[in-house]
Amino acid sequence: QDPYASLNPRMRVRSIVGEGIEIHKLARGKEKEDRIAELLAMVGMSADAMDRLPHEFSGGQRQRIGIARALAVNPRFLVLDEPVSALDVSIQAQIINLLQDLQEKLKLTYLFIAHDLRVVEHISNRVAIMYLGKIVEIATRDEIYLNPRHPYTRALLSAIPTIDTAHRPERIKLPGEMPSPMNPPSGCAFHPRCPYAKDVCTNVEPKLETGRGGHAVSCHVFPAP
Numbered sequence: 001q002d003p004y005a006s007l008n009p010r011m012r013v014r015s016i017v018g019e020g021i022e023i024h025k026l027a028r029g030k031e032k033e034d035r036i037a038e039l040l041a042m043v044g045m046s047a048d049a050m051d052r053l054p055h056e057f058s059g060g061q062r063q064r065i066g067i068a069r070a071l072a073v074n075p076r077f078l079v080l081d082e083p084v085s086a087l088d089v090s091i092q093a094q095i096i097n098l099l100q101d102l103q104e105k106l107k108l109t110y111l112f113i114a115h116d117l118r119v120v121e122h123i124s125n126r127v128a129i130m131y132l133g134k135i136v137e138i139a140t141r142d143e144i145y146l147n148p149r150h151p152y153t154r155a156l157l158s159a160i161p162t163i164d165t166a167h168r169p170e171r172i173k174l175p176g177e178m179p180s181p182m183n184p185p186s187g188c189a190f191h192p193r194c195p196y197a198k199d200v201c202t203n204v205e206p207k208l209e210t211g212r213g214g215h216a217v218s219c220h221v222f223p224a225p
């Protein structure tokens, strides 16, 4: 999430990227050095970076080092938790493009966690929307963005900034604050803020039910298509 906190300031890049290789006994000596240089090249950095410390790099470069570290153990699946939210928009685009290139090249699967729905739309094949720690809707990217069902999903999508004034959806403003996940409301946890709530919503928690094309929704009023 935060490239300024995720790298040990006392470790050189060689050790940061090489640590996983050592722990998993994937390479030693010259072979390990070559692998570290290869990983840095994969994320667009030169081998000179190996002898430097994290404070010598920008946020985007640090994020590249973090990605190289993640790739060091030859993963097939990566959990990317807000990987670009701390970066400037222009740098965000570079990192997203890098992640997409690596995904294609290394045949990776990503679980990409983000609050920025424009970034999610750009990178995802399938999208899950969560409210108070539970998935309330999950579908293909196009289904979520073109045919959202759950009222919370609709409210989130209506809040995406756009310069396309002709097609800007009407902003859905939700009343109240997000409740504490420690003490969630009864029934549907979204009911105190939902403009469509009915009596059943306050008492019965809706199940996540799957409909056409694997589009799943948990809502009494707007079920899966």
Ligand code: SF4
Pocket (backbone or CB within 6 Å): 150, 151, 152, 188, 189, 190, 191, 192, 194, 195, 196, 197, 198, 201, 206, 218, 219, 220, 221, 222
């Ligand atoms: S179950 Fe009821 S309160 Fe919950 S999202 Fe659907 S309509 Fe709104």
